[in-house]
Amino acid sequence: MNLGLLHPESIPEDIAASETGSLDKEISVMEVCTIFLYAMILLPGIAASVHQVKSFLNHTAYLSCYFPNPQKTDIKEFIVFWQKGDEVVHEVYYGQEKYDNLSPKYINRTKMDMDKWTLQLLNAGIVDEGQYKCIIIQRRDKKSPKVIYTSECSLYIFANYSQPEIVRLHTGELKPNKYLNLSCSSSGGYPEPKQMTWLISRENRTLRLMRHMDVSQDAVTKLYSVTTKLNITVPANTFTNISCLxxxxxxxxxxxxxxLGVEIPGEEMEQVKIDFLGPLTAVIVLITLSLxxxxxxxxRNSSPTNQSVSLVV
Structure with a gap:
């Protein structure tokens, strides 16, 4: 059964020996692991509930141990480990941060706020999501090192989506009783969104329409893109406001x-245009004939005068 314990190679061997050399023999790394397992099983209330931690993509995530430290003991009296699964995320060894045993992907990305017992995970990414465990070990007097506290927290990463954008999928002039084809898209976000809704507003009423949402995830960035489509008829001579949520x-x-505002002229307006065009054409013809x-x-009036002038000459 995996209890999320430290790997033997990640535990400094000198925690098993007394700093003053007062222990009769050194405690092996395997014995320390046995102590961890024994403590995890027998110490009542040693494991607290899982806390939720939320952070935005590429920001700093703050993972607290939630250690009450009732006796206000200095951190120099403890060994503190942070783990994620089988990986060592951070280590504080009697007040000093150590990096020898860290998983490569956490090197230069973690630091401990020792006053608040909080680990800072820099430039948090989607791959950093998951469950983290804080383990605190103390050695009292000449006794063996002992796990006195553990806590767990789950890290969730968020990335902002772009503002949804509506695009017309057809060309040409809209006609009454013909379908209006639209799409609405948003991208660059995380986690996967719940749904997309179309809002159709006209004459002080709003209609909500749910349509299928296509979801895709970038293989490298792990960010999501979503698109939904709408195919509806819009009544003539009525202003319609369309939004995507x-x-x-x-x-x-x-x-x-x-x-997106849409208004389609009806047949009556087209008939008015036709009726207006007829009289206008008649007026133009009449003016032309008059000219x-x-x-x-x-x-005709100038022709006799010209002839008279010719005879005189």
Missing amino acids: LHLGEQLGNLVSVP VFVILKKK
């Missing part, structure tokens, strides 16, 4: 797109 859960809340008549009349 992305539900991200309690931590990140909801994101809403910029509204032609005036020009011809002027030519």
Whole structure:
């Protein structure tokens, strides 16, 4: 049964020997591990409940031991280990931070706030999500080192999604009773969102529509992208406001797109255009004929005068 104990190679051998050399014999690394196991099983209340820790992507995550330290003992009296599964995340050895036994991916990424018993995990990434265990060991007088406290916390990483964006999927002019095709997308977020909702508002009423949401995850960054589509008819001569709402859960809340306003002219308005075009054409024709008549009349009036001038010459 895996109790999340320290690996033998991660435990400094000198914790088994007295600093003054007063112990009759050194305690082997395996014996120390046995002490850990024995303490985990027999000490009542040694393991506290799992605490939840939340951090944004590429920010510092703060993992507390939640150690009450009722006797206000100096941290120099303890050995403190942080573990994630089989990996050693951080080690404080009698008040001094040690890095010899750390897992490579945590080197130069951790430091301990010894006043608050809190581990700072720098530049936290999605791969850092998971359960962490804090183990505190103390050696009292000439006795063997003993686990006096453990606690666990689960780290959750969050990344902000982009504002949802609505895109028209069709070209050309919208016609009454024809379908309006739209898509709404958001990307670069974590964890996977709950759902996307379309909000259709017209005449002081709002309709909520749920449509299938396509979800994809980047293989490298582990960030999500989501898209949903809408295919509806929009009534003529009525202004319609369309928005897209992305539900991200309690931590990140909801994101809403910029509204898209749509208004399609009806057949009556088109008929008005046709009726107006007829009289306008008639007026243009009438004006043209009038101009032609005036020009011809002027030519007729000027013809006798020209002939008279020719005879005199």
